[in-house]
């Protein structure tokens with residue numbers, strides 16, 4: 544009986560599929576690889592918008608905008624670090640940095656809303672922010688292209704919420720809210736929101752006509768209890784803030800599902816030297832890294848009469864997806880998390896090129 548070395552990839556979700564057939568060599572080593580696709584693939588989205596004054600900028604460096612503060616800041620740096628892209632900042636109060644692995648790239652730390660604005664104005668070429676920010680401050684500008692629409696952090700939704708109490712006690716859907724007799728031209732539904740573009744757009748698209756909006760920079764959940772508004776449009780993640788303020792979401796009231804995205808300026812991608820190459824490099828790393836999240840390499844020595852027999856046994860056991868691989872007779876088991884799984888092609892890259900007409 545010969546000892547056969549088996550290598551396979553293990554992942555959390557139950558589905559597991561071979562990405563390469565077992566192969567044997569003269570020394571009776573067998574290599575079996577499994578993979579599960581962890582992220583959904585969607586086309587780069589073009590967001591549409593109005594007229595903005597564009598500056599014809601003369602510069603040679605490619606500029607990437609990253610969140611300077613707030614909850615997106617650390618997670619963004621962490622994602623880049625996980626992709627072996629180290630952001631070198633001289634000190635935390637300096638807003639410019641570099642990523643040595645990406646030459647000719649300047650990183651600029653900015654507030655998320657300013658990243659969206661500066662992409663539109665041409666002052667940045669690439670940015671990482673929440674989709675809510677892209678849509679709110681990009682206002683559907685055709686120049687903005689979502690290069691990666693699911694970076695897997697910053698998950699939240701933009702949602703309409705109303706009080707649980709009073710006249711809203713039995714109101715549980717957008718339809719019921721819109722049909723309430725209370726809303727008239729003289730006494731419209733008062734909505735407080737920081738999303739002064741997406742909020743009114745949503746109400747209009749859903750046929751709510753007697754609506755007025757007020758805005759504030761934060762703590763919007765206080766507005767109904769303060770008597771300033773009847774409803775709010777704000778981001779919800781765990782739902783705790785709504786609950787603690789006696790508010791509820793309603794059916795049909797989700798305006799947008801959001802997470803961190805990589806967004807680019809179409810003009811930059813097509814006209815500025817180096818932007819397309821840097822985008823390709825970042826995209827390949829992001830896709831390969833996100834595909835590898837939750838997957839592990841397991842290396843074990845296994846007994847079998849031949850490499851083929853071991854490979855056959857490994858491949859035939861769906862239970863391997865439950866981390867039971869070594870129980871089929873392995874020893875010297877090594878388990879390590881995977882950093883990247885590179886596919887032959889980067890699906891979003893192909894989609895981006897076709898979106899750009901290249």
Ligand SMILES: Nc1ncnc2c1ncn2[C@@H]1O[C@H](COP(=O)(O)OP(=O)(O)OP(=O)(O)O)[C@@H](O)[C@H]1O
Pocket residue numbers: 612613614615655656672673674675676697698699760761778779780781801802803
């Ligand atoms: N509760 C949340 N959970 C997860 N992600 C969130 C949450 N709230 C916001 N986000 C995401 O993080 C982004 C940045 O939010 P954050 O509150 O850190 O900054 P900001 O709202 O731009 O600034 P500030 O709140 O200081 O005015 C949002 O645009 C959104 O994409």
Ligand SMILES: O=P(O)(O)OC[C@H]1O[C@H](OP(=O)(O)OP(=O)(O)O)[C@H](O)[C@@H]1O
Pocket residue numbers: 760761762763764777778779780781782783784785
């Ligand atoms: O559903 P939850 O997990 O409770 O999160 C939702 C809250 O998080 C955000 O506020 P943030 O913390 O950014 O404070 P802000 O209102 O000052 O922006 C958002 O504006 C909500 O208020």
Ligand SMILES: [Mg+2]
Pocket residue numbers: 761
């Ligand atoms: Mg906030």
